[in-house]
Amino acid sequence: MTLQQMKYAAEVARCRSINRAASKLFVSQSSISSAIKELESELHITLFKRSNQGVELTPEGRQFLSYANSLIERHAYIESVYASKQVEPELQFSVSTQRYPFAVDAFVRLVNEIRDPRFNLTIRETSMDKVIDDVYTAVSDLGVIFTSNATEKIIKRFLQARSMEFHLIKKIQPCVYVRKGHPLSGKASVKAEELARYIYMAFEHKQGESIDFSEEFNFIADRHPDKVIVVNDRATAVNIVCNTDAVSTGSGLLVEEFMDGRMMSIPLEDYGDRMKLGWIKLKNRHLSAEAERFVDMLHDSIENALSFTRKVRSQV
Incomplete structure (x- = not known):
């Protein structure tokens, strides 16, 4: 043919x-x-x-x-x-990320900084397994994911088998997302067992996929919540948390530019585990100047989100 x-x-x-x-x-x-x-x-x-x-x-x-x-x-x-040998090469950069507002914030900053006349930038918000797959197949230059003490060995072994490497940015105390005015919203911290009475909101993942690749921080490895809502995009997740008494777990980081004023986060009481936010790439892949700049902005966005999150909590 x-x-x-x-x-x-x-x-x-x-x-x-x-x-x-x-x-x-x-x-x-x-x-x-x-x-x-x-x-x-x-x-x-x-x-x-x-x-x-x-x-x-x-x-x-x-x-x-x-x-x-x-x-x-x-x-x-x-x-x-x-057709024309005079055409300038097109600047290209692609990132896949779990559903993190701070990653979107870093991407927006990169867009606003670029002055090249021709560019093609891509960001994909998706599940952890898809982030890893995008980077492994070179669909994306790098990916943004998290590990924890409980999942680190499995995820890093999974990455090593694919000649990929994880670069730690920040260790974050896991948090609970709730709406302002939620029965838990006045607490300085929350115990995991206090969440059992509420609907738990989780992101959809492939059937049969290990819980180690979940979007949420896994604080109850030995059992599943009794009441669960499953969604597949961040906007829907925010709307559900803001309009119900549903809870979800994660980094708890709030980004001022993308903040829904109805939502807040509360730290889970410390029991020794941390969310380890970082980025991944193929070991033999050299990062472009744009990819390196994105990583720098990712560091800044996470620090800014930490500062803003503390500010929001102090006002509740």
Whole structure:
């Protein structure tokens, strides 16, 4: 199967005539007919059927062209990008992160700092397993995750098996997210057992996935909460916490620029474990200047979030 065969099939579908397609492409009708026959033979499908109105795509043909057209368009885009040797290289950076506002804050700072005329920046908020997978497959330059005393050995072994490394930024006392006015909101700290009476909000993760890869800090490894709400995006999670008595656990860090004034966090009483926030990359992958700058901004964003979180707690 060649790109030329796909272009021929696409043009015939547009023109609904092999003769008109040949005229538009400045090739012989026999060349197009032969190319389509070869393509059909290779794929073991029939692309077109004849009718009184000309040739029409079969259902198989429509499905094939839905894939082929995207390849044709990408080919045209690549040609346009490199048609001129004067085109400057495009600045590129991609990060995958667990659902952390401070990571988004660092990304926004990076965007506002860049002055290059051409760039392509990407941020993905997703689950820990997907963050690791994105970095492992080089979809992202780096990822932002956390480990704890309970999960560190398993996660680091998982990373080492994929030639990846974890860089610690900050150890954080785990916290509980609640709405302001929640029955627990007046407390300076909360015991894990006090959460049992409330709905627990958790982020969705793949069936069969280890709890070590959860989004939330795992403070009850030996049992599951009786009442659980499962969500898959941060905005929904914030709205549920702010409008119900549901609780969730995590770093507790609040970012002023993205803060919902209805929410706060309370430290879990100290029992020796910490959330270890950090970033991951492939061991043999050199970080670009933009990636290094993002890491610097990530450090700053976490420190700023710590300061703002303490301020919010002092006002409750």
